[in-house]
Amino acid sequence: MLAGEVFGSITRAVNEPMLLVGLSGEILGRNAAMRRLCPGADTGANLYGLSSDSPELVGDTLRRWARAGEPRAGVLALVGPEGRPRRCPGVGNRAAWADTGEPAVQIRLVPALDRDGPSEADERERRLRARLEREHEIALGLQRSLLPGRVEDAPLEVAAEYVPTSYGAEVGGDWYDVFPVAATDRVGLVIGDVAGHGLPEATVMSQLRSVLRAAALEEGTRPDRVTARLDAYVDTYLPESMATMCYAVYDPGADELVYANAGHVPPMLLRGDGTCERLDAVVDPPLGCSMGGEHRTARVAARRGDMLVCYTDGVVEQRRESLDTGLGRLSSLLTGFADPMPKDVCAGVMAWSERTDHADDRAVLVAGF
Missing domain, CATH: 3.60.40.10 (PPM-type phosphatase domain)
Structure with missing residues (x-):
């Protein structure tokens, strides 16, 4: 079984959107929550083309996560189903288990709007942003x-x-x-x-x-x-x-x-x-x-x-x-x-x-x- 298929299988029940991405930006795997958040995030698509951030910023975030053995906070700006950019705080780290031919990163996002309801999503985002600000x-x-x-x-x-x-x-x-x-x-x-x-x-x-x-x-x-x-x-x-x-x-x-x-x-x-x-x-x-x-x-x-x-x-x-x-x-x-x-x-x-x-x-x- 390919790494992307394994990733999709084990993250199927996770509520938060999750991605497995190569350092080149190629999406190797994603769960159902990720598909609802960003319909264009299909296997084989490129994360650089789905982000409203510059390629330099996306690449810097991926490289930082690829060097991390433990989950580290970060932010991705993705184009949502309504066509508007959505800033998604999250965590990412190196997917050392994935045999993909290039360094791979596993990402877990906390979008600003979530199917769990605005109040819960807002509180989760607030906590993550507070963590980012404190780290800064x-x-x-x-x-x-x-x-x-x-x-x-x-x-x-x-x-x-x-x-x-x-x-x-x-x-x-x-x-x-x-x-x-x-x-x-x-x-x-x-x-x-x-x-x-x-x-x-x-x-x-x-x-x-x-x-x-x-x-x-x-x-x-x-x-x-x-x-x-x-x-x-x-x-x-x-x-x-x-x-x-x-x-x-x-x-x-x-x-x-x-x-x-x-x-x-x-x-x-x-x-x-x-x-x-x-x-x-x-x-x-x-x-x-x-x-x-x-x-x-x-x-x-x-x-x-x-x-x-x-x-x-x-x-x-x-x-x-x-x-x-x-x-x-x-x-x-x-x-x-x-x-x-x-x-x-x-x-x-x-x-x-x-x-x-x-x-x-x-x-x-x-x-x-």
Whole structure:
């Protein structure tokens, strides 16, 4: 018996709509309640075509559920029988039992209108929404508590800002840190992004920040070795997670910046003369994806008056636009500043990126040398 048939059989009597969906969006199975909620949700149909949300949002939700061993809250917007979109809170997690040829997700929804009656359905939705909002508050509080606003006794000026996605009640895994490298006059700067949104991703972010600081105590001046330590940590202890990161070390004595990049969008170096350089000499696989490969470093001069501009992908990504185009637009923005301070550049980039139609967190870290 196929996985979809098994799923339909065991969920036939469940009152709530349930789906078995492949990561590609293909509906592999559903119960009768799901058919009543969304008549188009037949086996073989594609969830992306049945949702009023953007493909990016649907894909992000499916990937987050596919990495979860236990049910996790989320929301799908489906087109109901009357042709209107209906937001359906629910829970989903990886269907490890399903042999489908691709990762599969089992989903249980709580639609706003339910045959059990408006009062019961409203109460169930209220409880689930309260859970989502509470998770959002915890994740955002955890995230903000770990994002430093300044660094003490460092020979550079730092400005940073983080804004969670404006969509829904989810917080992502964007993070940054600035710290003096122990027993040296150098400064470590890092920015990263844990794939997915929610409290688990915020928790992974906090782990990576702590592991990086611990690794920096021994290998702080070697970005390649610090990155390798984090890569091994994710691969060993967080096998269901993936994260990007760029770690740089500023040496004020040599006027030099050394960096390693694990799949992160490349930082920009805004020169004192107004020109802008994209730091993409080395870009290795994301943390947890290198399969034991070596991490590399690159060096670049960082003179007085220069600024390092780090950011996460939510700042530059737009639907229907290549990443390279977004990076070009950011470079043009940076070269348009006239004698800015780090706080001016940080605020300007954040204001500029508010226009993005890519629903994701945004973080910016600017360091003036």
